[in-house]
Amino acid sequence: MTALSPTLLQAATDHPVMVGFSGGLDSSVLLHLLANAPGRQQGSVRALHVHHGLQSAADHWQQHCAAVCAQWNIPLQIVPVQVARDAGHGLEAAARDARHAAFKANLRQGEWLALAHHQDDQAETFLLRALRGAGVEGLAAMQELRAFEPGMLWRPLLHLPRVALEQYAAQQQLRWIDDPSNDSADFDRNFLRLQVLPLLRQRWPHATAAMARSAGLAAQAAGLLGDADDTLLHECSSADGALQVLALKQLAPAQQARVLRRWAQHQQLPPLPGNGVQAIAQQLLTAGHDQQAEFRWQQARIVRWRGQLHAVPPTTPWPPGWQRAWDGKAPVTLPDGGRLWLQGADGFDRPLQLRQRQGGERIQLPGRSHHHQLKHCLQQSDIAPWLRPQLPLLCDGERVLAAADRILSAALQQWLQAHAASLHWQPPPPVN
Structure with a gap:
């Protein structure tokens, strides 16, 4: 941890930081490092604790976080959230969505949100994405720094293994809380952490670091591909942001797919489903000029009209007879x-x-x-x-x-x- 500290602590004094503080080991280490940053201005670091209410001890965790922040002279904000248990993509993902919504709603202009993800988390994310058949962008996993309106999302511990955080916590005699749900292999991420990764490390001791390094290489490749995608997207786009069908048809299929996904992202449409690109190529790009072919998914539409593809976001219907x-x-x-x-x-x-x-x-x-x-x-x-x-x-x-x-x-x-x-x-x- 000593090799990291100068860079980490200097960054803490350059930007106002809001730490996502659960009270667990990882976020306790991160908050302690930032709380003890030399030259830190009073109030430049604060903590936010999201109260999910999913565990019987949730109120106790809130009290623990309040006591720690008072001891370290760190302002703390408690944000209760409602987790949509029937969100359709699992309780773990629903809790993450609620947590990130709380972070975004309370992050101040120009402030950095600091999260305590580490190298082991990165390896887990890489494996999860690979098992879901992700492309290079998905395999890039988590970024150390990225835009997160109205500020930035910062993961300063991402290149450190969890064992380094454990050693630091022991040296500093930190106190933290343990979430019992982390011991349940019912969740995919916990299953990897508890059963798969230990087995991999028995055979390949540096498996975690190797997967995190692969995620970093994927991020580099994704960045280069993204630049090329933006160039092609600009060449295929009209002044109003629609995609020109003729220009799109001149691209190779792989380029078409990437440009379509990039365009949908820029148009703030939901991510295209797995069959989306193929359906657009077969139904929209080959449609006649007098046809108004379209592709629908979730509540969004892509419509071909006058030789262009147009993104049609969902709108509120009128009441009948209004x-x-x-x-x-x-x-x-x-x-x-x-x-x-x-x-x-x-x-x-x-x-x-x-x-x-x-x-x-x-x-x-x-x-x-x-x-x-x-x-x-x-x-x-x-x-x-x-x-x-x-x-x-x-x-x-x-x-x-x-x-x-x-x-x-x-x-x-x-x-x-x-x-x-x-x-x-x-x-x-x-x-x-």
Whole structure:
């Protein structure tokens, strides 16, 4: 630990740090190192304890953490969380998700979140990812430093074996708590820690260090591949962020797969499922220009439209039959979270009605003497098909005056021009 301390402790004085403090051995060692950093400014290091409430001794752990932090003069924040036991991906993963959500919600701007993962944790993560068939990004396992809005996530002990932490804790006479769930082999990570890794180390004493080193090499390779992916993604992207089908089809299949996954990540879509890339290649890239082929997973969609792939995030559906009166005097928030407002005028001459498209509507366009089907007007416009159902209709009785701010009737356009006013629509935000 002495070889690490100067670098570790210097970093503690360069940035404000919030330590994820469970009260166990690993986080106790990390917090003690940071608490004793030479030159540390008062208040530059603080601790956060997440109270999961999953163990009968959880309240005792909270009291222990409070006593330790008081002794070391470290501010402590206790954050209770609710763990979704039916989250569909296991209690261990659900607890981790709740913990990380608590960290992110309480991390301050520019602050570093310090977690006490060590070399043995890295080896376990590497094995878990390999057993799940992960690619090079997955095998890179945990990074020592990465972005974690609104700050950074920092794992300063990642290259140290747990035995080094045990030795440090014994030398400093630290007190810590033991989570009894760590002794249960029911969880995958515990099974590796308790049964698989000890067996591997009997044959290969340096197995843990070797797997951690492989994770580091995978991280280097992933970084290089990521740079190449970004270059290809830029070449295949249009100005609005859509993917150009022709450019994508010119890539080798492996490049297509990586660009598609990178693009989905940039579009903040859920990770593509295992069959996602193949389905997109077979169904979307080969579709005709007049087809609106799409691929759906979870609540997200990728749609091919006009020679491009578009990411369509989920939105909130409108209640059936929704409508309301609107006088234009104040912006109105629509059921799906979109907004509509009138700019340049105090309001309409009389209240109008807002509703969703139902089908069969007709509208008289500027410069035309007869009415057109609104459906045909939308099809001939540049409005994306997935936005058309979200367009609020502005009506005067049965007469359609506008579809949001995208298609205006002759009567509404004349009124807006006479009042030097304009109508504005903000599409609904995506649903997370």
